[in-house]
Amino acid sequence: MDEHIRIGDVAPRVQYLADGLQASFTYPFPIFEAADLEVRLDGLVLASGYTVLGAGTSEGGSVAFDAPPARGRRVTLRRSLTVARTSDFQANGILRARTLNDELDYQVAALQEVKEELGSALRLDPSEVGGAPALPLREARANRLLGFDSTGAVTVFDRGEGTMTVPFPGGIPRTVEDKLAERLSARDFGATGDGATDDGPALQAAMNAAAASGKFLEIGEGTFRTTMPLLLPGAAAGLAMRGTILYSGPPGQAALTLGDGGSANNQRKAYTGLGVVRAIQSDWIDEADIGIRIRNIDASRVEIRRAERFTIGVQLVGDARGCEDSDIHYGRIIDNRIGLDLRTLTASGWMNALRHHGGHFACSSATNPAIGRFGVRLSAAPGAYRLHNAHLFLGPAFELQRQGTPGTVDAIPFLLEVDGRGLTARGVRMEACSPFVARHTAAFNDAVYEVAFVGTYGFTGCAVDYAGATRAGGTVLPLHQAAAALGTPRLVAEASNIRARAFRWDATATGFEGLAVLSGNPAGPPATLNGFCFPGLSSITLNADTVTLPTSRAIAFVVDCSSCKEFFLAAEGTALRPMAMQFDAAEAVLDGAAPLLWSNMNAVWQGAPSCWWEGNADLDSLVGGLALNRLQRVTLAPGAAFAVIGVRGGHAGSVLKSLRLYAPATEAPMVLAGAGRAWGTRELAASLAYDPPSLAAGATATQAVTLPHVQAGDFVQAGFGGQASAFIEWTAAVTTGGAAGTVTARATNRHPTLAIDLAAGTLSVRAVKPRA
Incomplete structure (x- = not known):
């Protein structure tokens, strides 16, 4: 017959004291399924972070934690079966020994749990006769002590303590203990805050108690040194700190974690006055070396006074849930390689709609001077959700101490490694930073950086660096220099009525004043600006008020872009595809090794013979029902000296009405047409x-x-x-x-x-x- 579990006389509970190194703990009693085992750390039941091995065997098995429990923590492994019958013996049916054995095994195991629990309960001595004494009713025992009278019967007594009443109408008497128990204090659990005593075990015990009771925890004045990482589970109501946690524990850990991972919710929390300092400056190598980690906050308010000397100062994490709709206030975020990291860990996590207030993100000049540093990073773990949306930063200050002039080590306020839409930074201060307010390495859209002040030792730049990005989705408003003049973009070239600019170039070709006409399949092919820009071509249909532009034709402005690298293209019509070509200072065409970027769509290289970059969608195509593609800025490659920027037909019946080209207000690029050029003049x-x-x-x-x-x-x-x-x-x-x-x-x-x-x-x- 088949082998089945044998239930021996083994207590269904075992307990260990963790040493900070051991990650695997055995249980000597059998369980039927992994879910039958209850795992606790210091009395808190864990829902994740471990793997159960050996389910279904008579000898028991082991529990392997993802990370070793911290030294001094109590590990409890306990069998906890669901008391329910899952089988039924049919009348006149076959009674199989295996089924009967399984039922009896399950019953014996459940009875062992009952015996184990009874062993921890108060009970009458077997020599006493009579039923179990009944407790007084709730109303009779409220705010009183349970005891025994002269006959040994259960009764209640006054607590013998004074009561207090708030001096307002409707106030009721309460004991001092009840009043004090409204909020827990770390000092209630033995924390000293003297900066020398290891307060880690006391702090963790206080945090566990706050989570178990759902109450607010207070860490008062002082410096609370800990040699172990600390976790305040999300079941706690919140945390208020007036002192500072001094972390001197092992590297590669988050010194203070607020909230649980996995699917646990961390809503409506108040975390105030948070301050964590690393005892020894991190070498910035291990990104797991984190000061404050906050998981899955929603509709919460967070105040961080200081986070210093870590690789990552503050990290907000979204895993099975995410972070959203919360306000975070920052103080001194000092000497961290990444001051603030907004990071998703899984495909189910998110990082949206957060409001970030203030913050002094700074580094000392002598702190790891050969390593680049960033104020704020938007990031995602491999395979995690990459769309970070709607972040608002109000008045952040960055003093990151770039090394060298203009700077050989990165010191950049914002690093965007993810996709998404909508980052707005207002009133940014840049001191001793690189000449970039941000670096984008992916496809982030709609990022606006309002730079109020730049003081970078003689350099006043605050551009966006697109290092491997696929979208030019950032806009800088440099308010620190002539803000009034910078408020409006400059119109570079305009064809308000394309049809009115048409002229007959020859018997078959049509040209347009001030513009070049391009072919999608030029003969040759050409290699220079003069070869690609035709004064007129055939196959363009002139209507009463508009122009029909086929897919093989483009109409564009030609500009000198040796100084200005960003232009905004506006076109009116239907099914028009944005296009641009680039040429070097000798007017030789640049190939696909010199990419350009559109701000609101991906750029596609068409290759020879056309040799132009175009957007991956028509300007009037809808995104979620909105005409977002009409809003296109093009950012040219650094090596471009001349550019052709315009539109081609998206299909055979594309219609063009008008075309305009803009540049930043500080620029006045030259438009090339006529004056020795063949195109654009009648x-x-x-x-x-x-x-x-x-x-x-x-x-x-x-x-x-x-x-x-x-x-x-x-x-x-x-x-x-x-x-x-x-x-x-x-x-x-x-x-x-x-x-x-x-x-x-x-x-x-x-x-x-x-x-x-x-x-x-x-x-x-x-x-x-x-x-x-």
């Missing part, structure tokens, strides 16, 4: 030195002038700069039947009788392309 001109022959009365003379790109049907004129005569009439015509790109200038003597001979001068011709 007017062509050429000149040459010319000595007209002597013209008899009524006679004419002609001179051919080369004018590239002139076409039949262009409006042409001729003029002569030199000796003037009222009787010499200058006209021009496009040469037909001869050399292409030639204008014939004609001089006619309109005097009725006299011959005229003009002195040498300059003959100029001009052609204007007709409006289309």
Whole structure:
């Protein structure tokens, strides 16, 4: 027959005293399932953080903790079965020995638990007869002591203590003990706060009691040294500190953890006056070396006075739940590599809608000078939820002590390693920082940094560094210099009516004043700015008020971006795809190794022959029902000296109405069109030195002038700069039947009788392309 559990005469409970090193503890009694084992630390039942081994065996098994329990903590392993019958023997059915044995084993195990619990209970001696004494009713025993009268019967007595009443109407008498028990104090459990005694066990006992009773814990004045990490479970009502915890325990631990991990809720908490200092400065290598860790807070208020000398000063964590809708106030966050870390640990955690007030995030110049440091980090563990949304920072101050000028070691206020939307930092102060207010390494959108003051030893920069980012989602408002002038972006180029700017370039091609026309499949392919920018192309349809732009055509502004690297593109129409090209100082096209970024969508490299970057969606496509894609800023690569920025058709019927390009208010980039460039101008001109022959009365003379790109049907004129005569009439015509790109200038003597001979001068011709 099958083997079954044998229930021996073994007590179903075992207890150990942890030494801080041992992580595995045995239990000598059998359990049927892992859930049958109750695991306690100092009386608190644990729901996670361990693994039960050996369920279903007669000899028992072991419990393996994820991390060894701290030294001095009491580990209790106890069998706790659910008392319920799960099987039924059918009438006239087969009675299987295995089923019967399992039932009897379960009953014996349950009875062993009853025996174990009775052994800890008060009971009458077996020699006494009679039933168990009944307790007095609740009303009779309230605020009284339980005892025995002269006959040995259970009764109640007065506590013999004074009562107190609040001096207000409706107040009721209460004992002093009841009044004092409203809030727990760490000193009630033996904590001294003298800075020398190890107060760790006393502090942890106080925290356990606060959690077990659901009460508020108070840690008073003084310095409370601890050699063990501390945990205040989320079942406690909150924590108020007036003193400071001095952590001298093992590295790689959170000195103070508030709230439970897993799915435990940490709502409506008040944590005030928190202060934790590491006894020895961290070397900033281990990110598990944390001052204050707060788990899964929701609708809470947190006040942190100080967190100093750790790798991470303060860390908010979201795991099976998350952090949201809370206010956190910061004081001195000093000498930490990362002052504040907002981190998700699992795919089910989140980090949203938090309001961060104040904070002095600073480092001493001598603290780990070769290691980069950051004020605030938004991060996620591998595989964790990466969308951090809606964080508000009010008045944070950063004094991070960059090393060298302009700085060889990172000292950056904000580090965004995750995706998400909506980070607003108001009134940021930057002292001795890198020339970046933030670094983005992912696809974060809608981050606004209002920098109120910059004092970085001669450097006043406060840009955003996009190190490997896929979105240019940050905007800096530098209020520390000419705030009034910086409030409005500058209009660089405008085509308020694209259709009105169209002109006939030649018999088949259409051009646009002030803009270049580009092909998605240029022949060659070209390699330079002049090769990619056409003055006109075919396949563009002109409507009564709009332009139909196919997917193979783009219309764009050409700008000098040697100084300005950020532009905002605004387009009106339907199904338009943003595009941009980049060129170096020699006007050679830059390839995909020089990426650019759109602020609100991903950039896609099209490669040769088009060689442009475009957004991954049309400007009028909706995101969650909203036209967010219309809001596009483009951030160019550092090596770009010239750029082409515009739109192409998203499909064959795309319609373009207007196009505008903006830059920051401090910039005034040059727009390239005409003036020696072939694109963007209706007017062509050429000149040459010319000595007209002597013209008899009524006679004419002609001179051919080369004018590239002139076409039949262009409006042409001729003029002569030199000796003037009222009787010499200058006209021009496009040469037909001869050399292409030639204008014939004609001089006619309109005097009725006299011959005229003009002195040498300059003959100029001009052609204007007709409006289309």
